[in-house]
Amino acid sequence: MSEDFTSRGVPASKPPPWNDPFIRSMFFQVIAVLLLGYCFYSIFDNTLTNMEKRGITTGFAFLSEEAGFGILMSLIEYDETYSYGRTFFVGLLNTAVVAACGIILATVIGFIIGIARLSNNWLIAKLATIYIEIFRNIPLLLQIIFWQIAVLQTLPGPRQSLRIGDAFFLNNRGVFLPDPNFGKEFIFVISAFLISLIGAYIFKIWAKRTQEKTGRQYPVVYVSLGLMIGLPTIIFFLVGMPLTWEYAKLERFSFSGGANIIPEFISLLWALTMYTAAFIAEIVRSGILAVDHGQTEAARSLGLRNSLTLRLVVIPQALRVIIPPLTSQYLNLTKNSSLATAIGYPDLVSVFMGTTLNQTGQAVEIVAMTMAVYLTFSLFISMFMNWYNKRVSLVER
């Protein structure tokens, strides 16, 4: 005797409209959207009237006007006659170069310190801990300004430079290095390197296949290294050493020739590296500790050597934990490179959002462009992170 309850006259419960979840949620969403829309509208309206009052024309026409100011360091050709648009790229490249160098250095130092903190050696572990606790807990900006003002600016002038031989000089104008001049034939060396790269890759695939078939192992690392270093070197000597160095020479007041790395770059890079390395060290440490001890024991009982245990069992699993926070540290480093403004290193924020904005007054356009650059960076990095997470995440039953 199965009967539908509703058919027995009990009314299907239908709440009044103000209690209907769907209607309520629609109501709140419409209100939120309207409020936000009004906010944007009034900001837009206010901005337009305010800019009109100050005589600022909107639009991106200013980008093609002549900039008329010099920039301390530029990777592409630049002088006062170039446009404001060019200053954007100069700043962008300066940001990119300091961020790229910082990421490489911080990763290397961070991994070393992180492993050192787990060392059996009491002294080394304590030193690593002290390093981490000092550099992590002092504001980055203070560190940058410290290296710039208290260290690099108090170095002796060009005449009393600290030097290594006649090639490397360090003084309060930065570091002077020999400048490499590549001859025409250098292209052969580069192509030899590319060919050896492809060769090493093919050898790696072949070695892996052979190992899977026959169980024989080949020293892949040594062979590829030998190939990648050996072949270009042989070609280099064969085509007649097409590389000369231009040394920096001391003139009356400063150096001429050679390559100069400005002190602002050094102090920014150094501070970014030290600061981020402390965080990376902690990430590496926790990643290695996160690998279950049973994994090491299992590898041992399979008869793997210590180095193979580390390479085949511990590190791949530790990387799974390490990589996501590591990428967000890379992102932080890139964003933190904008602190360059405080010491005058010409990065994107300092050049474009600083000088260019002050000269043109186009606040809205310039701030939007700058923020868009950083947003794109972080979007790419988080896309990479999601992709990576999906690739390495454990496939469970």
Next chain:
Amino acid sequence: MADIKNSADLSPPSEIIGPLAWLRSNLFASPLNSILTLIGLYIVYALFIPVIDWAFVSADWLGNNKDACSLKGACWVFVIQRLDFFIYGFYPDAEYWRVNIIFVLLALLIMPQMVEKAPYKRFSGWFFLTGFPIIAGVLLLGGILGLEPVSTDKWGGLLLTLVISFVGIIAALPLGVLLALGRRSEMPAIRVICTAFIELWRGVPLISVLFMASVMLPLFLPDGANFNKLLRALIGIVMFQSAYMAEVIRGGLQAIPKGQYEAAASLGLGYWKSMGLIILPQALKLVIPGIVNTFIALFKDTTLVLTIGLFDLLQTVNSAIVDPNWPQVSTEGFVFAGFVFWIFCFSMSRYSIALERKLDTGHKR
């Protein structure tokens, strides 16, 4: 039966216990380890000894001008002489007592939070978040109760650093909770708005947010509405921090098992009641260490306000070291500022670790 005579227990061989054994197992366990130890000893010798000599042994502490500095070591006379400036900025001398009251009150309110089972802990915690900001605001700003008004551009030094980080955390916490709830909401429009807000602020550097707050905020507002520089910086910092806070809290919300949500719903609780009474108390407790870490980051980030012309601790030091009345004292100034920041951040991170241990119930082997 022969007498069995107990001989005295032999102590274990020195290879197993004692300082020698410790040295062997911890410093000279293998040839590689011994080399590392020697390198470490060299670092200590080359780095720590000169630093200690500079900072303590050859340093000058007493005096009141540059003649007291022998320049063989650190000239702490400079820091001691300018200490008032580093702590209070340009706050009028006669009104220092107001700032001091706030410092003392702050210390009194924080202390019980560090001690387990301190009396009135809950009360002092709530007072810290609600009553204290009002009292501090009245005392600092003045203008009522017969207090001399002090405009915010006179605030500076450690006082300003503490004000910015305190306001930042107090305002960012509730905003962060709302944003985190919004990001997990079932209403698509709310979810999109909150997600966009969070990702926007997290994707850009704080320095550009501060630039925006100082350059563009005046453009956004109708004519006549104008805030002072400090308030603009605070708005920028609060926006920025609330996005980070939201992500921390979202982590806590995600960690709460679905059964808790369902249990709250089956008790007939509405959205706000189930969040406020069931979910948030558990979620917030889970992420207290994360919140403290966010606060440490915020505390360090307050130094960035110097780029828009505010005199925080770092900027007061920065401007004092160029004083021609003193010799080259930049290192002393920065070491002092770094030490102050370090004390705050290090103790907060220890507190966060201790909390984590206390809240971590189980799963520890």
